[in-house]
Amino acid sequence: MNLRPHDEEDGKKVWLSEEEVGKLEEVAADTEQTIAFGLGARSGLRSAEILDVAPQDVVETDAGWVVRVWEGKGDKFRETPVPNDLAMRIQTIGDIRDESADEPVLSIASTRSLRRWLQNAREELADQEDERGWHYLSTHDLRRTWASSLADAEVDPLLVLDWGGWEDLETFLDHYNGTYSPAAQRRAREKVDWL
Numbered sequence: 260m261n262l263r264p265h266d267e268e269d270g271k272k273v274w275l276s277e278e279e280v281g282k283l284e285e286v287a288a289d290t291e292q293t294i295a296f297g298l299g300a301r302s303g304l305r306s307a308e309i310l311d312v313a314p315q316d317v318v319e320t321d322a323g324w325v326v327r328v329w330e331g332k333g334d335k336f337r338e339t340p341v342p343n344d345l346a347m348r349i350q351t352i353g354d355i356r357d358e359s360a361d362e363p364v365l366s367i368a369s370t371r372s373l374r375r376w377l378q379n380a381r382e383e384l385a386d387q388e389d390e391r392g393w394h395y396l397s398t399h400d401l402r403r404t405w406a407s408s409l410a411d412a413e414v415d416p417l418l419v420l421d422w423g424g425w426e427d428l429e430t431f432l433d434h435y436n437g438t439y440s441p442a443a444q445r446r447a448r449e450k451v452d453w454l
Contacts, residue, residue, distance in 0.1 A: 260392045273392065273400040274407050275300065283396075286380045286387075290348065291365050295373060296380070297345045299401030302326050303409075303423050304339070306370040306398045314353025315360040317346050331424045339422040373398055406431065411443050 261274040275283065280300045287293040298304045298312060308328050316327045324346035325338040341349075353360050367373060377398055385393035402423070409419045416428060425431045448454045 260390070262392050262395060270397075271392070271395040272403060273396045275396070275400070275404045277408065280404060282384060282388075283380055286383050288376070288379070290352075291367075292376050292380070294345065294348055294352075295365055295376060296401065297342070298326065299398055300404050301345060302339050302341045303402050303405035304328065305332060305402060306373050309373060309398075310365060310368060310370065311363055312349065312365070313361050313363050314349055317341060317349045319346075328424070335424055337422065337424045339424075370398070377401075 260276065260279055262271040264271055280296075283296050283300065284293050287296055295309050298309045299306075304312070304326065308331055311328075311330070312326060316329070318325060318327060320338070322340075324341045324343055326341045328337050328339065331337055349364050352364050367376075374397075377396065381393045381396040385391065406419060406423055409422075410416065416431070420426075420428060420431055423431070
């Protein structure tokens, strides 16, 4: 877990490692919460976008599975990759439930409820691991984690901008890619004999 102070507010920005994202998904209370956390940390959706995802929005394209965000920030459309297992969960829910495919997959309709889900999960993890950093985790940090993990995997920055719905590289670098992932730091440390 990497932490940095916010520029103009209390608290900290948080970037989770891949292992920590897995732990967050493991403490989710149910499938809905696992999907919600995954849409943030593995597809980079904003809180309001997570709430809007319906089974019909998860589609297989020539590029692979994507989530279609019809009305993202500024009412802009975009497609962002979604892991196969998360896409299958959402598709399965759409197949077995009675609601139509255009109804959101989550039963909650407010970002406040989403924040409460995350708060419960982060408090449980903070207690389990005796790690104070979990207390700072926000839903926006899931998006931040996603963006940094793509940069760490050396995905073309222009593609990351497109997937995330950012208009300019400066905003992305200032707010999302502000730290190196634990994996990147570990690789760098391995290059130094005395560390």
